[in-house]
Amino acid sequence: MAASLAGVKKIDIEIEAFLGGIGEIFRAFRDQDSGCVSYGVSAGGRRWFVKHSDEPRGIESLHRARQVYSTVRHPALPRLHNVFETESGLALVLEWLPGENLYEYTVAPGKAARANPLSPHARFCALPVRQVLEALDTIYDAHLALAGFGFVAVDFYDGCILYDFEQARTYLCDLDEYRPGPFINETDRLPGSRRFMAPEEFQRGARIDQVTNVFTLGRTALQLLGDGTVDDAWRGSPAMQTVVARATEPERDRRYQDVREFVDDWRTAVSILILG
Numbered sequence: 001m002a003a004s005l006a007g008v009k010k011i012d013i014e015i016e017a018f019l020g021g022i023g024e025i026f027r028a029f030r031d032q033d034s035g036c037v038s039y040g041v042s043a044g045g046r047r048w049f050v051k052h053s054d055e056p057r058g059i060e061s062l063h064r065a066r067q068v069y070s071t072v073r074h075p076a077l078p079r080l081h082n083v084f085e086t087e088s089g090l091a092l093v094l095e096w097l098p099g100e101n102l103y104e105y106t107v108a109p110g111k112a113a114r115a116n117p118l119s120p121h122a123r124f125c126a127l128p129v130r131q132v133l134e135a136l137d138t139i140y141d142a143h144l145a146l147a148g149f150g151f152v153a154v155d156f157y158d159g160c161i162l163y164d165f166e167q168a169r170t171y172l173c174d175l176d177e178y179r180p181g182p183f184i185n186e187t188d189r190l191p192g193s194r195r196f197m198a199p200e201e202f203q204r205g206a207r208i209d210q211v212t213n214v215f216t217l218g219r220t221a222l223q224l225l226g227d228g229t230v231d232d233a234w235r236g237s238p239a240m241q242t243v244v245a246r247a248t249e250p251e252r253d254r255r256y257q258d259v260r261e262f263v264d265d266w267r268t269a270v271s272i273l274i275l276g
Contacts, residue, residue, distance in 0.1 A: 005043050005050070005093055010085040015039075015052045018086075023048075033191070034061045034176055040096055047096035049078065054089030061176035062090050068178050069094065071149050076142040076172050097171040103159030124163050125224060129235050131168055132224055133270055135161075138170040140217060140263045147259040152181030153213045154201075157193035158223060182209035195223060199250050210258045217262060218247025218255075239269035 004022045011018045016039070019025050023043025030037050035058030038051040053059050069080035069092075082093035100120040116122055125132070139161065143153065155177035162171040177191055185208050190201040198215035200206035221244050226234035234241060243265045249255045256262035 005041065005048055006081045008082065008084045012087060015050075015086050015089075015091060019050060034058055034174075036061065036176070048081070049094045049096045050091055051094070052086060052089060052091040054086065059090050062092055064179055065176040066092060067180075068146070068151060068175050072145050072151065074142045074145045076138050076170060077145075077175075078171070078173060097162050097173060098167070099162035099164035099169065099171055101159060101173075102161045102163060103157065120163065121158060123165065125227065129225070130274070132235070133274075134168070135163060135170040136221060136224060137267070137270070139172065139220060140259075140266065142172055143213060143217060143259055144263055146175075146178065147210055147213060150180050151178045152183065152208055152210065153178055153216050154190055154208070155192040156216050156220075157196045159193075182207055184208070195219060198252075200252065211252050211255055213259050214247050214256045214262045215249075217259065218244045221266075222248070237269060237273040239272050240266065243269050 005019075015037075016025065019039055019041050023041050025039050026042055026047075027040030028037070029039070032038070034053070035055040036051050036053040038049065041048045041050055051062065051065070053062055066080065066083055069077065073079075078094040078097050080092060080094055084091050084093070102121050102124055104120050117126070124135075146153070153175075156175070160172055160174050162173055163169070164171070185200065185204060185206045188202070188204050190197070190208070192201060196216050196219045198212045200208060200212055221236070221240070225236045225240075236244075243262070246254070246265075247256055247262050256265070
């Protein structure tokens with residue numbers, strides 16, 4: 001069964017009929033902004049994540065994801081096992097990653113929902129600071145690998161983060177909007193969550209590059225260690241706050257100029273907190 005999913009090149013039947021015929025669909029993600037529909041499939045004694053679209057916008061995002069996952073290998077990124085054509089679309093076959101999505105809500109969406117103690121987001125943010133820092137380091141290390149191949153983060157937010165609470169492991173998913181950079185923003189607004197986005201992502205004609213990535217990664221620390229702020233909710237140290245403040249400067253030339261510079265300073269500030 002697994003060979004059918006990992007080795008198929010083209011199908012001429014409806015995607016769900018095909019997946020149900022070679023295994024069991026145990027999860028479906030249907031209402032996605034990307035125009036894709038994703039499935040958790042159990043087949044051949046293992047679990048797979050299959051992402052499919054037959055819409056032009058969704059197919060374009062799948063081609064971007066294919067480029068990312070076939071180029072960059074990192075323990076936090078899913079491994080791409082296969083790509084196959086459907087009747088009028090494209091499907092990616094990736095490994096199923098364990099963990100809970102930090103954007104997943106147990107009540108209605110919104111900030112109040114993220115604060116609900118039962119939500120994955122609230123449970124994650126309630127973890128000991130050291131565990132949150134380890135998760136952030138995994139996120140930053142993966143982006144170092146991505147930046148090393150020239151990929152610029154677009155539409156990265158907490159919905160791209162999976163956390164395995166049992167194993168204390170962090171994974172990244174849904175990097176479909178990542179693309180080689182730098183590039184010019186040809187829209188009035190790139191896709192993404194305002195909580196993570198740099199000012200230039202709202203400016204047509206602006207350059208989108210590793211400096212933009214720095215802003216997004218700085219905002220990630222604010223979201224996971226401070227609920228988006230560095231006020232009374234901030235759980236990091238003053239040195240870490242200084243690094244984040246520079247990373248999230250509205251003026252591009254006042255930020256760190258690449259991901260490596262940001263991560264090096266961040267790791268230095270974290271080591272001071274842990275060792276000091």
